[in-house]
Amino acid sequence: MSYAVVVNDVYKQFGKNEGPFWKALFNPRSNNGNGKHTAHSPQGSVQIIVAVDHVSFTVEEGEIFGILGPNGGGKSTLIRLIATLLLPDKGKISVFGYDVVRQPLQVQQLINRVSVEASFFKKLSPMENLMYGARLYGLSAKQTRKQVVEILLRLGLKERDIYHPMEEMSRGMQQKVAIARALLSRPRLLLLDEPTTGLDPRSKREVQAVVRELREVHGTTILLTTHDMIEAETLCDRIAIMDSGRVVALDTPEGLKNRVRGTTERQPTLEEVFLELTGKQLRNPEEEEDESL
Numbered sequence: 001m002s003y004a005v006v007v008n009d010v011y012k013q014f015g016k017n018e019g020p021f022w023k024a025l026f027n028p029r030s031n032n033g034n035g036k037h038t039a040h041s042p043q044g045s046v047q048i049i050v051a052v053d054h055v056s057f058t059v060e061e062g063e064i065f066g067i068l069g070p071n072g073g074g075k076s077t078l079i080r081l082i083a084t085l086l087l088p089d090k091g092k093i094s095v096f097g098y099d100v101v102r103q104p105l106q107v108q109q110l111i112n113r114v115s116v117e118a119s120f121f122k123k124l125s126p127m128e129n130l131m132y133g134a135r136l137y138g139l140s141a142k143q144t145r146k147q148v149v150e151i152l153l154r155l156g157l158k159e160r161d162i163y164h165p166m167e168e169m170s171r172g173m174q175q176k177v178a179i180a181r182a183l184l185s186r187p188r189l190l191l192l193d194e195p196t197t198g199l200d201p202r203s204k205r206e207v208q209a210v211v212r213e214l215r216e217v218h219g220t221t222i223l224l225t226t227h228d229m230i231e232a233e234t235l236c237d238r239i240a241i242m243d244s245g246r247v248v249a250l251d252t253p254e255g256l257k258n259r260v261r262g263t264t265e266r267q268p269t270l271e272e273v274f275l276e277l278t279g280k281q282l283r284n285p286e287e288e289e290d291e292s293l
């Protein structure tokens, strides 16, 4: 078995300085059960946030693997650790056999990442932004120009949008341009951090179709985070449910549902599975509105 990603007992915490320690004496706070607690020292008090709490899993080559969880669950931190943007405090991560801490350059050559906060030169068009990106990847201008048009049209942009300033585009369109930019480097592993959050249902479907096509045509391994259960269920081969920094379950969508089957006649939804496993609701009211459009 060839693994694209191996995450082994990874732990990551953040510390936020809360000022001098004596202030905390008047406002004492301890572990609130949500991965947060306050540590005091003569230098001051620091709120410790455990973002990733001893997480282990593997992603097979060519797999579409989803990390499903609520806001603040630790999904983005995990993606940043795999992308070599953060260092783990404990544990090991390897990407196609390369260690993210000891061999970050080798890892960076095999991956690309799209996040919701993708940045662009807003006065420039998608074509200009992508040509700039392509130069950073060392791609030839002529070949890239053709490829940019192909990818953007495939993602549902109109030909005229390709040459208009990015600042005139909707967030959905900008997200598609971010995905197109990541695809230019033909990554073996594509990390998608909430790729369809805030997109209208049609744009969502277009992005999801491209994700499937990438795996089918190019064999790209895809690791995506989402809090959209329908997306997780329809797109992912396997799903890790993450809550408060921990993976609480990992299985195929069918396997996850089988875990809580037995109470009712019908098959449970992933939302019910999530509620059963974490005691929390996952559904995002914004997404619900989107779905009904």
Ligand SMILES: Nc1ncnc2c1ncn2[C@@H]1O[C@H](COP(=O)(O)OP(=O)(O)OP(=O)(O)O)[C@@H](O)[C@H]1O
Binding pocket: 014, 015, 016, 049, 050, 051, 069, 070, 071, 072, 073, 074, 075, 076, 077, 078
């Ligand atoms: N750079 C940072 N400094 C301090 N705390 C951080 C930092 N990055 C993340 N956190 C905290 O770590 C926890 C996990 O955040 P993370 O962004 O990984 O969650 P998430 O599941 O991706 O949620 P979201 O969908 O809201 O991005 C949260 O409590 C967050 O506030």
